[in-house]
Amino acid sequence: MPRVQAPIGADTVEVRATIGTIAFKETQTTGVGIVREENDPENIKLRLPKGAEHTNRVGELVATKLLADRTLSSEKLTVELDSLHTVKDLTINVSENELRGYLGVPNEDLVRATVASLRYLRHEPVIVWKGDRSPNQRDEAASALADEGALQQDTVEINTEIANGWTLSGANLSCLTQATAYKLVRRHKSKGYAERRQTTVNLKRIEAMAQEKGEANLKATQIWGSIRSKDITRSIRNFLWLVIHDGYMVGDNWLKPGFNAEYQERSKCRQCGQGTETMTHIIEKCSASGQAQVWNLARELWGMRTNKPWPNATLEEIILSTRPTRREKPKGKMLDNAEGEARLLRILMTESAYLIWKIRCDAVIKHEGQQQATGIEIHNKWLKTINSRLELDSILTRPKYGKKALKKKVVLNTWRGTLRDEGNLPRDWTGRYGVLVGIEPRSKDGRRRGR
C-alpha cells in the first residue's frame, strides 16, 4: 500500500497494534482483540454491544478508531487488519468515498469517524493488511484475545462522533493526493482550528432568516443544537452538519487552486447543465435534479395536515425547521397541534432535502450524469422515504424503548390528517402494521416489461 511517511523525530515512538475479531451474527456477539506486544497489559479485549452490527468489519473499525483516539502525539501508529476491504476503506478508498459522500459504503458513519480519527494523528498512521505478510504469534494472540472478548460481560460503546472539524479539510481536498492532503491538514492543525469561512457565511444566512421569522439573536450554538434534534435521523443530522460546513464536494469547492481542468469542470451542474452546482442549486434550483417534484409532494402532504402555507424550501428554512417548537401560550402547555405541525414540517423538510441529495448523488456519481431518475421513480422514492419515517415513528413508541420511547401522542399529533384511509384507523394506530400516508404510489402507467 503506498503511504507517505511523515517526518519522524528522535522522540517518536512507534506503536504497532494487531487486531483480531470474531463475530457471530446469530447470537449478536462480536469479540475484538487488540495486541500491542504479547502479554502487554495494554492489550485490549472488547465486546460489541447489543444492537450493533455484528461483523468482523465493525469490530475492526471500532478497534482502529479506539487505537487512533488513544494514540499520543509522540506516537506513530501502525494497525494490522484482516479485512482487505476495511484496509482499503481506511486508505486508498478515502478520497473516492468522500467524493461520493460515502454513498453505498457499509457502516458509513463508523468508517467516516474512523478516518477522521486517523487523520487527526500527528504522525501519519500506517494501515497494514495481514494478508500481505505471513501469519505470526501476534495474530494468534489477537485472535485469542478476541475470543475472550466475546465471552466477557462488559460491552464497549461504539462512538461514531467525528473527532473534530478536520474531516472537512479531507472532504474538500479529496482529489489531491493523500500526501498533499495530509500536509495541508497538518499545516492547518498547527495554526489551530478556526471556523471555516464558508461555515460563517452559512451561519450568518441562517441567523438572518431566523430574524426575518421573528427569532432574533439566534446563536451558532443554538443552530448546532437544533440539527441534533431527536426528530431527525442520524444520517440527516450528519448531512445538515456537512451542509452548514460546506463539506461536500460540490460547486466552487472544485475550483480551488491546484485542481486540474477536469476537476474544475465538476463545479458545473451535470444534471441541468446550468451554472455552478452549489448545494443551494441542488436542493432549491436545479431543473433536472427532481427537487421541484420532491418539494411538491412535501407541500401536498403538508396541505393534508394544515391550511398554513408551505414555507419556501430554502437551505436556511430547512435548517430552521429543526429549531424546537416555540411555546405559543405564556407558561401554559404547548399546543399539541402546533407541536405536531412543527414536527411534521421538520420531518418533511429534512427528509425531502436529504432525498434530493441522494437522488443527485445517484445521478451524478453512479450514472455519471447520464441517467436521471424518472418522475415515477422520484415520486415513489419520496413516498417510500416518508412512509418509512412514519413507520419508524410507530416503532419508536414501543414500550421496549423505555424512557427513550417516543410518546404516542407526539406521533399521532404529527401525522394527523395525512394518513391513508384515516377515518377507518383506530384512534391509536401506532401498534398497527402498514399505516401509510395518503399519497398513492405511481405505477409504470400500465406498461409492464416482460421478464
Ligand SMILES: [Zn+2]
Ligand atoms: Zn442543475
